Amino acid sequence: MTVRQSFRSAFHTGAFTAHVEDGKLVSVTPFEHDPHPDESIHAWPEMVHAGSRVMRPSVRRGWLKRAERDGRMVPEGVRGEDVFHEVPWDEALEMVAGELDRIRKTHGNEALFGGSYGWASGGRLHNAQNLTRRFMWSIGGCTTQVTNYSYGAGMTLLPHVLGSNEAIWGAGSDWRSIAANCDRLVAFGGLCRKNWKVQSGGFGAHGFENVVRILGQAKTKVINVSPLRSDVAPIEAEWLPVRPNSDCALILALIWVVQDKGAEDRAFLDKYTVGADRVLAYVRGDVDGIAKTPAWAAEKTGVPAAEIQALGEDLIGKRVMLTATWSLQRQDHGEQPFWALVALASVLGQVGLPGGGVFFGYGSTGGFGQPKVSTPLFGMPTPRSEGSLGIPVARVADCLLTPGGTFEYDGQEMTFPDIRLVYWAGGNPFHHHQDLNRLRKAFQRPETVIVHEPWWTGTARHADIVLPATTPLERDDYAGSSRDPWILSVAKAVSVGEARDDFAIFSDLADRLGGGEDFHQGLDVEGWLRKLWGQTSAALAVRGVNTPDWDTFREMGYFKVPEPADVFDLYADFRHNPRANKLGTPSGKIELFSETIAGFGYDDCPGHPVWIEPKEWLGKAGDWPLHMLSNQPADKLHSQLDGSSVSQKAKIHDRAELLMNPADAAARGLEDGSVVRVFNARGACLAGLRVSDEIMPGVVRLPTGAMFDPGPDGLERHGNPNVLTRDEGTSRLGQGCSAQSCLVEVEAFTGPVPRVEVFDPPVFIAREA
Ligand SMILES: Nc1nc2c(c(=O)[nH]1)N[C@H]1C(S)=C(S)[C@@H](COP(=O)(O)OP(=O)(O)OC[C@H]3O[C@@H](n4cnc5c(=O)[nH]c(N)nc54)[C@H](O)[C@@H]3O)O[C@H]1N2
Ligand SMILES: Nc1nc2c(c(=O)[nH]1)N[C@H]1C(S)=C(S)[C@@H](COP(=O)(O)OP(=O)(O)OC[C@H]3O[C@@H](n4cnc5c(=O)[nH]c(N)nc54)[C@H](O)[C@@H]3O)O[C@H]1N2
Ligand SMILES: [Mo]
Numbered sequence: 001m002t003v004r005q006s007f008r009s010a011f012h013t014g015a016f017t018a019h020v021e022d023g024k025l026v027s028v029t030p031f032e033h034d035p036h037p038d039e040s041i042h043a044w045p046e047m048v049h050a051g052s053r054v055m056r057p058s059v060r061r062g063w064l065k066r067a068e069r070d071g072r073m074v075p076e077g078v079r080g081e082d083v084f085h086e087v088p089w090d091e092a093l094e095m096v097a098g099e100l101d102r103i104r105k106t107h108g109n110e111a112l113f114g115g116s117y118g119w120a121s122g123g124r125l126h127n128a129q130n131l132t133r134r135f136m137w138s139i140g141g142c143t144t145q146v147t148n149y150s151y152g153a154g155m156t157l158l159p160h161v162l163g164s165n166e167a168i169w170g171a172g173s174d175w176r177s178i179a180a181n182c183d184r185l186v187a188f189g190g191l192c193r194k195n196w197k198v199q200s201g202g203f204g205a206h207g208f209e210n211v212v213r214i215l216g217q218a219k220t221k222v223i224n225v226s227p228l229r230s231d232v233a234p235i236e237a238e239w240l241p242v243r244p245n246s247d248c249a250l251i252l253a254l255i256w257v258v259q260d261k262g263a264e265d266r267a268f269l270d271k272y273t274v275g276a277d278r279v280l281a282y283v284r285g286d287v288d289g290i291a292k293t294p295a296w297a298a299e300k301t302g303v304p305a306a307e308i309q310a311l312g313e314d315l316i317g318k319r320v321m322l323t324a325t326w327s328l329q330r331q332d333h334g335e336q337p338f339w340a341l342v343a344l345a346s347v348l349g350q351v352g353l354p355g356g357g358v359f360f361g362y363g364s365t366g367g368f369g370q371p372k373v374s375t376p377l378f379g380m381p382t383p384r385s386e387g388s389l390g391i392p393v394a395r396v397a398d399c400l401l402t403p404g405g406t407f408e409y410d411g412q413e414m415t416f417p418d419i420r421l422v423y424w425a426g427g428n429p430f431h432h433h434q435d436l437n438r439l440r441k442a443f444q445r446p447e448t449v450i451v452h453e454p455w456w457t458g459t460a461r462h463a464d465i466v467l468p469a470t471t472p473l474e475r476d477d478y479a480g481s482s483r484d485p486w487i488l489s490v491a492k493a494v495s496v497g498e499a500r501d502d503f504a505i506f507s508d509l510a511d512r513l514g515g516g517e518d519f520h521q522g523l524d525v526e527g528w529l530r531k532l533w534g535q536t537s538a539a540l541a542v543r544g545v546n547t548p549d550w551d552t553f554r555e556m557g558y559f560k561v562p563e564p565a566d567v568f569d570l571y572a573d574f575r576h577n578p579r580a581n582k583l584g585t586p587s588g589k590i591e592l593f594s595e596t597i598a599g600f601g602y603d604d605c606p607g608h609p610v611w612i613e614p615k616e617w618l619g620k621a622g623d624w625p626l627h628m629l630s631n632q633p634a635d636k637l638h639s640q641l642d643g644s645s646v647s648q649k650a651k652i653h654d655r656a657e658l659l660m661n662p663a664d665a666a667a668r669g670l671e672d673g674s675v676v677r678v679f680n681a682r683g684a685c686l687a688g689l690r691v692s693d694e695i696m697p698g699v700v701r702l703p704t705g706a707m708f709d710p711g712p713d714g715l716e717r718h719g720n721p722n723v724l725t726r727d728e729g730t731s732r733l734g735q736g737c738s739a740q741s742c743l744v745e746v747e748a749f750t751g752p753v754p755r756v757e758v759f760d761p762p763v764f765i766a767r768e769a
Contacts, residue, residue, distance in 0.1 A: 007493035008557040009472055010202035010479035011122050012637050013040045015486065015558070018473055018493040024049065025473055025494050033486065033558070036206040038197045040636050043644030044473060048496060052456050052643060052759045054468040055497030057092030058084040061765065063448065063464035072420070073447045080440060080462040080710075085767040089498060093505070096465055097512040099448050103420045104140055110389060111420040112136065113400075113446070115145030117393050118427015119638060122202025123477035123490055124379040125528055128426025128452065128469070128502045133382040135506040136423070138515030143399075143417050146390035149432055151326045152736030153334040154360060156392075156410050157605075160594045161342055163584030166570065171483065172359045172368035173321070174567045175211050179218035181355030183318035186223045186311075188247050188337065189325030189363055190231025194634035196366040201377065202472075202479030204486025204558065207370050211235075220321075220355075223311070225250070227629060227699040228659075231325075231363070240311070241696040244627045245331050245617040245741055246301040247324070250308065251340040252611055253297030255283045255347050257312025265349025272578055273346050275593020279608050280347075292611065300611070300619055302696075319356045320348055325363040327631060332614035332741040334730040339609035343592050351590065352575025359570060367483030371563040375487065376539035377480045378532045389417060392735035396433060397727055400442035408732040411600045422449045425469065425502050430458025430708040431639035434739050435727035436720065437683050440710075452502055456761050457639065458708030468499040475501050476525055478533065478553075487536070487559045501525065597733065605733035616726060616741045618698050624680050624743035626664065626700050630721035633705035642707045643759045652688020654756050656706040656719025659690050660746065661697040670748055677715075677749045678702060680742070683723030685716035686749055700746060709758035718756050 005020045015031035025045045030037030061084065062077025087095075103111050114136035120128035136142035147155055155165050164170075178185065196208035215222065215235055222237035225247065229239045242250060258264055259280055269276040285291035294308035301308075322345050328337045338360060345351050345358035362368050391399050392409050395416075403418035422443070433439045436458075443449060443462045451463035460466045472479075477490035503525060510519035523531065530550050537547040545562060553559055573581040582588030586596060598607025613619065618627050635650040636642060650657065653675050660670070670676060672691040677684055678700075687702055695701055702721040709718035716723045725742045729735035 005493070007491040008489045009493065010488040010490055011041065011472060012119060012198050012200060012202060013038045014206060015202065015204050015479070015488045016041045018044065020493050023494060031204055031488070034205050036209050038206060040197065040641065040646055043636070043641040043646040046644045047641045048471055048473050048494060050455065050643065050759070052761060053496060054453050054456055054460060054466055054499070056086040056468060057089055057498070058086050058466045058764070059092065059095065060084055060464045066447070075447070075464065079443050079449065079464070083763040083765050084466070086764055089500070092465060092467060093508055093512065096450055096467070097509050099421060099450070100139065100509070101513060103447070107418070107420050109139070109141040110143050110417040112142040113419045113422045114142035115391070115393065115396065116424050116427055117145050117148070117429070118432065119200065119640070120426025121472045122479040123472050124201065124377050124479060125525065125532060126472070126475055126477050126501060126503060127379050130379055130382050131502045131506050132423060132425045134380055135510055135515070135519055137383065138510045138518035139513045141388040142423070143389045143391065143419060145393040145396065147392050147734070147736065149330070149394060149737045151329060151360070152392060152394055153329040153730040153734030154326065154338050156734040156736070157335040157338055159584065160597050161339055161585065161591050167358060168360045170570065171372035171374065171568055172362060173355060173357065173569045174371065175214045175369040177355040177567045177569050178321055178369065179214045179220060179355070181319050181353070182218070182220045182321045184223065184315055184320045185220050185323070186225060186320065187232065187237070187323050187363060188225045188341070189327050190224045190226045190228065191222070191235055191363040192231055192325065193233065195364050195632055198637055199366045199481040199484055201481040202488060203366065203481040203484035204488060205484060207366060211369070227696045228694060228701065230694040240303060240307065243300070243302040243618050244629060244699055245614045246619065247328055248333070248336040248340045248609065249292070249297040249300040249611050250303060251337060251344050252283055252292040252609070253294045253308050254312045254315065255279070255344050256292045257294065257309055258316060258347050259283060261313065261316060263316040264347045268349035269346060272351065272575070273590040273592050274587045275591060275608060276346065278593040279343050282608060282610065315348060319353060320345070320350050321356055322350070322358045323362045324360050326361060327740055329730065330737050330740045332616065332728070332730060332738045333604060333612045334736055334738060335605050335734050336609050336612060342590065343609055346590055346592060352569065352571035354569050354572070357571060367481060370483060372568040373483065373485045373561050373563055375480055375482050375485065375561050376536055377482065377487070378535040378539070380528065389414070391416065392729065394434070394737040395729060395735055396429065397435070397439045397442040400445045407735070408602070409735045410733055411596070419445070420447045422446045424450070424459055425452035428457045428459045428639050430462065431704065431722070433727070434722055434725040434737060435682050436708060436722045437714070438727050452505060454499065458758070461762055467505055468497055469505070470496070470499045470501050474499060476529060478529065485561045485563050487561065489554050489557045491554070600733065602732045604731040614741045615728070616743050618743070622743065624745050625698070626744050626746060627698060628678070628721060628724060628742045628744045629699060629701045630704050630725060630739055630742070631701060633703040636705055639705050639707050642705055647705070652690065653753060655686050655688045655717070656702060657690050658687035658719070658746065659692060659695050659701040661695050661699070662691050662693055663697045664700070665689070665691045668746060668748070670746065675749045675753050676746050678724060678744050678746050680724050680744045682726070683714070683716065685719055685721070685723050686753070687719040700744065707758040709756050711754055717754050718758060
């Protein structure tokens with residue numbers, strides 16, 4: 001007789017119920033309170049039992065044959081090209097513990113790299129990156145990573161300008177207020193429906209259709225400033241196609257128009273900002289002799305001067321909400337468009353008005369502008385040990401390649417340590433990092449690379465010791481996102497291979513290395529979940545919200561935090577009383593000129609927003625005629641669950657889709673639906689071509705997410721854009737990821753189309769006696 005059971009679960013793309021037959025996950029049904037569930041959840045049954053799962057602890061052959069050379073233990077073979085031996089858990093853990101101990105004792109904890117950036121899975125306890133850090137602190141610390149790939153430049157800049165990162169990760173002014181009050185919503189990078197499929201931590205209800213409905217009934221006119229017309233679909237909007245990476249020039253010209261009309265809001269600037277005069281003088285051309293006029297910006301942006309003039313004039317006297325997607329700062333000098341947008345919102349006097357002002361991210365992930373629930377959700381704490389070094393996340397390859405090298409970041413001069421051991425759990429740098437051919441070289445440098453993974457990703461394939469990790473379907477947890485009212489139960493549904501929870505792996509290792517008490521505090525998963533639920537309940541009780549006890553919550557499967565009736569407007573309190581509600585900047589006001597930043601003396605990020613020509617963009621003649629945007633994939637979260645039939649559906653001849661304007665396709669004789677080769681001096685990949693006028697001429701779009709699949713000749717076969725992107729910081733201030741500044745060429749691929757091999761497990765061989 002078949003045994004059928006159902007279990008609650010949740011992921012970053014939505015919650016669901018998992019249906020299990022005889023110990024196998026067979027299907028999922030979406031969370032009953034999700035009005036618009038995302039299809040990606042249906043990838044789980046295939047992927048949980050996929051042939052690409054890591055089934056047992058595995059060790060790379062060449063690593064076992066390492067030998068000492070010039071004070072380093074140098075393994076044989078090449079990471080990413082070697083074969084693996086499967087070993088019993090106890091032996092694998094003994095090797096990992098032994099290696100961690102050897103390196104910390106010989107070279108100090110700084111030689112351990114435990115940044116481990118990545119999204120892993122939803123769930124508050126089993127957050128792999130947190131657990132890695134907590135484990136590393138329990139054994140004496142490590143070199144870690146600070147900031148993120150999402151908005152590394154923005155989150156470093158904004159505290160200097162607005163005193164916090166509320167405008168990037170806070171709630172955002174409510175859509176109801178925008179609909180009621182806003183005349184013009186200017187969306188740089190659009191308002192991407194696909195990005196709303198995702199909320200970090202796991203969530204219950206997809207809200208984008210609600211935004212579409214609210215805006216559809218409002219007087220608000222939406223202007224989509226983007227190389228892609230489809231970035232706002234299905235919201236009705238006017239499209240202003242703009243050359244990638246030129247937005248700062250456009251924004252400065254809008255400030256010029258407002259100033260030229262004498263319409264800058266003097267009272268606002270005097271009361272709430274510092275440094276406005278410096279910016280206005282710069283825009284007039286008093287500083288460098290170049291007035292930032294519509295004609296000046298037209299040449300840079302490709303937007304006709306008359307249109308810039310008209311847009312600038314149209315904003316005067318209206319309620320205006322300015323927003324930019326995070327991709328606008330994921331580019332060379334990405335700090336500048338964000339700072340310039342704050343300046344424009346200030347010059348228009350809009351900050352803190354109902355439905356007006358500036359916010360970064362309405363188009364970037366789900367939940368911004370929904371009723372502000374600020375759901376408290378406790379995970380295991382990760383206090384960073386004193387003196388441990390944190391390098392900006394996107395500088396990882398620099399760190400591995402140039403030990404002892406110095407670099408600047410946000411006013412600090414830092415030195416890269418000599419990393420001997422890399423430890424990664426819950427991230428896929430061979431998805432997320434730029435210039436993957438360079439990263440491959442960087443990954444050859446350490447003595448040891450250890451990875452926890454459920455699947456044989458690019459990162460697992462470049463490791464020496466791979467430990468099989470569970471997915472959320474294989475463990476108990478609770479999940480939720482601060483911008484979603486649903487707190488969700490996650491229950492273990494199946495077991496796969498010899499996979500263990502990251503928590504269990506780290507607990508065991510910490511015990512072996514003398515850090516057990518600090519890491520797990522004598523509690524198991526159940527003990528921690530009860531403790532964390534207690535903390536979450538206590539935080540809600542302070543707000544007058546009564547939660548059920550843990551057992552009742554588990555039985556119910558979810559809990560809904562009451563949504564506030566009030567409509568929230570960002571910075572309304574500051575506007576109302578700027579003395580009592582000072583911003584966290586040195587002046588307590590919006591810093592359109594920052595003495596702090598000016599004091600750093602960076603020519604790539606001076607004291608106020610400026611136009612600086614990107615190193616790679618269409619404004620500069622060169623060998624590579626097309627600007628490649630690599631935005632977030634519509635059908636999945638990054639590289640996760642790639643290979644399922646759900647993500648396969650979006651591919652063309654098994655490769656990621658490259659979007660190109662008909663004029664560019666015709667000029668190259670390329671046919672819709674064909675396989676093309678995308679290349680530049682850094683690398684080359686294959687992709688499947690789709691031709692459409694939804695993208696402006698001169699620009700192509702290859703989304704991220706195709707699992708890294710390098711062929712023997714170095715050609716990436718699957719369409720991973722990061723073999724093409726630049727690995728350089730945004731500036732010395734933010735040192736963020738600048739993937740969106742990337743030029744390429746595209747040609748027909750004429751050879752026999754190679755098979756994508758990344759979903760095959762690596763080669764295992766028996767260990768020699
Ligand atoms: N060119 C370009 N590159 C980009 C971007 C871009 O716009 N353009 N965007 C950047 C951004 S914003 C981001 S956030 C990054 C995303 O980069 P990542 O977060 O690194 O990408 P993911 O594919 O989500 O990787 C998560 C990995 O964790 C594994 N995992 C899942 N659950 C668990 C678990 O419980 N335990 C363990 N041990 N592992 C688990 C998954 O299998 C997967 O391999 O990419 C960045 N890279
Ligand atoms: N479906 C799905 N949703 C996701 C994710 C995912 O993997 N899948 N990842 C999540 C994560 S980790 C993050 S950080 C966010 C990221 O959120 P974003 O960074 O906002 O997302 P992107 O899709 O990279 O970019 C949004 C749009 O900006 C436009 N754009 C790019 N460069 C420029 C430019 O120079 N100027 C202008 N005007 N427009 C430009 C592109 O056309 C692109 O479609 O998305 C989240 N949402
Ligand atoms: Mo991100």
